[in-house]
Amino acid sequence: MLKKLQKIKTAPNSKESEMMVLGCMLTSTNGLNTAADNLEEVDFYFSEHKIIFRILKEAYKKDRPADVHIIGLELKRQNYLEEVGGIPYLTTLAQYAGTSAYVEEYIEIIKDKSILRKMLNASQLIEKTVFEEPEDVKQALDEAQTKFFNISQSVNLHEGVLIKDVISGLKSEKNIPYLKELQQRQELYLQRKGDDSAISGLPTHMIDLDKMINGFSNSNLMILAARPAMGKTALALNIAENICFKNNTAVGIFSLEMTTEQIVHRIICSQSEVESEKIKTGSLNGSEYQKIVQAVNYIQTKKLIIDDQPTMKITDLRARARRMKEAYDVNLIVIDYLQLLSGSGNLKSMENRQIEISEISRMLKNLARELNIPILCLSQLSRRVEERQGHRPMMSDLRESGSLEQDSDLVFFLLRREYYDPYDKPGQAELIIAKNRHGSVGSVNLTFRKDVAKFDNFTPMSSPSEENDEAFSHFSPE
Numbered sequence: 001m002l003k004k005l006q007k008i009k010t011a012p013n014s015k016e017s018e019m020m021v022l023g024c025m026l027t028s029t030n031g032l033n034t035a036a037d038n039l040e041e042v043d044f045y046f047s048e049h050k051i052i053f054r055i056l057k058e059a060y061k062k063d064r065p066a067d068v069h070i071i072g073l074e075l076k077r078q079n080y081l082e083e084v085g086g087i088p089y090l091t092t093l094a095q096y097a098g099t100s101a102y103v104e105e106y107i108e109i110i111k112d113k114s115i116l117r118k119m120l121n122a123s124q125l126i127e128k129t130v131f132e133e134p135e136d137v138k139q140a141l142d143e144a145q146t147k148f149f150n151i152s153q154s155v156n157l158h159e160g161v162l163i164k165d166v167i168s169g170l171k172s173e174k175n176i177p178y179l180k181e182l183q184q185r186q187e188l189y190l191q192r193k194g195d196d197s198a199i200s201g202l203p204t205h206m207i208d209l210d211k212m213i214n215g216f217s218n219s220n221l222m223i224l225a226a227r228p229a230m231g232k233t234a235l236a237l238n239i240a241e242n243i244c245f246k247n248n249t250a251v252g253i254f255s256l257e258m259t260t261e262q263i264v265h266r267i268i269c270s271q272s273e274v275e276s277e278k279i280k281t282g283s284l285n286g287s288e289y290q291k292i293v294q295a296v297n298y299i300q301t302k303k304l305i306i307d308d309q310p311t312m313k314i315t316d317l318r319a320r321a322r323r324m325k326e327a328y329d330v331n332l333i334v335i336d337y338l339q340l341l342s343g344s345g346n347l348k349s350m351e352n353r354q355i356e357i358s359e360i361s362r363m364l365k366n367l368a369r370e371l372n373i374p375i376l377c378l379s380q381l382s383r384r385v386e387e388r389q390g391h392r393p394m395m396s397d398l399r400e401s402g403s404l405e406q407d408s409d410l411v412f413f414l415l416r417r418e419y420y421d422p423y424d425k426p427g428q429a430e431l432i433i434a435k436n437r438h439g440s441v442g443s444v445n446l447t448f449r450k451d452v453a454k455f456d457n458f459t460p461m462s463s464p465s466e467e468n469d470e471a472f473s474h475f476s477p478e
Contacts, residue, residue, distance in 0.1 A: 427448055
């Protein structure tokens with residue numbers, strides 16, 4: 001009688017997913033950043049894959065390029081090349097991955113298999129302990145529970161917290177009791193003597209805007225929307241300049257529309273207050289040249305990081321943003337602009353675009369919370385604004401809005417009436433706060449200098465009668 005051959009059971013694993021992730025790391029910066037951020041060597045099942053991943057992660061930590069040739073040389077230097085299958089196997093991995101856009105999904109598969117293996121190892125240890133029939137059964141049970149609890153803790157890093165732990169400072173962001181933090185705020189406010197700059201968020205130094213929204217708060221997703229040529233890029237750059245230069249903090253800009261050189265040109269125009277055309281043509285006098293030199297020297301001392309990759313998926317942007325936060329500790333990210341981003345999948349048809357925008361906005365909000373910084377994302381408005389009398393934007397005008405209205409914490413609309421009528425409030429702009437999850441809505445006035453593409457605080461002109469009354473008041477009889 002023939003014995004039935006039993007299938008040999010192996011620990012849970014997915015060789016194809018491991019090959020796909022390693023291949024993406026070898027062929028894509030996004031793949032390298034995403035996988036290195038989310039995986040550990042122990043998450044891989046096959047020994048050759050563990051070694052390759054370790055070398056790739058070392059390259060990631062040192063901010064070095066990683067392709068088949070470079071990683072092959074490093075493996076050879078550490079005497080691992082033959083052990084992993086040589087250059088041919090690295091080439092196979094790179095070809096196997098191709099241009100996969102689903103690296104995050106494969107990462108999840110690898111992590112799930114790793115968890116199952118940890119559960120299996122814990123179960124085997126528990127089984128061994130059970131068959132040994134320990135004297136202290138309760139202690140054995142406690143050890144068994146601890147093993148699975150530790151696995152759970154490694155997976156669920158963000159568990160809920162008791163409100164008393166937050167108020168007491170045990171698990172608050174600043175690790176100090178709430179009332180003590182409130183006292184510090186009071187002391188700081190009194191030191192400033194009620195000055196307008198006493199806001200809790202990141203000051204934009206647009207005084208009226210800061211008063212209304214209390215600065216840019218951490219983990220907020222903010223949408224700045226306007227029609228083309230209204231000046232939304234200029235306003236976003238001015239805000240980025242103010243926060244970076246005046247607050248002396250790092251700011252990151254993802255520009256999908258303009259090159260780094262074009263952005264630098266705009267910033268120099270704004271900071272030096274020299275007309276753009278004069279800088280382009282070189283028709284400068286001595287004073288203007290000195291202003292530019294002074295502005296350039298000043299800008300070079302600040303941390304403003306620009307990424308001008310023209311076509312980018314939301315997964316690419318998230319990986320680059322995490323890397324930017326780790327490398328430069330940016331406190332604000334500006335994205336110009338949302339409609340040039342594509343989703344994580346391959347949805348290209350128009351009927352899927354609204355779903356794709358919804359995915360992008362959701363992932364941007366999650367990114368703002370993950371990095372705990374404000375994100376300012378620019379967006380286009382639909383043509384309905386042009387057809388409406390007064391051309392005043394509304395929430396429904398957000399182009400391909402999807403869930404932009406729900407996911408965003410603040411929505412700004414920029415309106416310059418002189419765009420439609422040169423004689424209607426020239427040199428003036430209105431910034432409309434259409435949504436503010438944490439405060440009031442309304443609008444603020446800004447001054448716009450078209451020659452240097454600069455928005456600034458608006459100072460209303462006093463009437464001649466008011467000036468005369470003030471000037472001659474001391475001549476009035478008592």
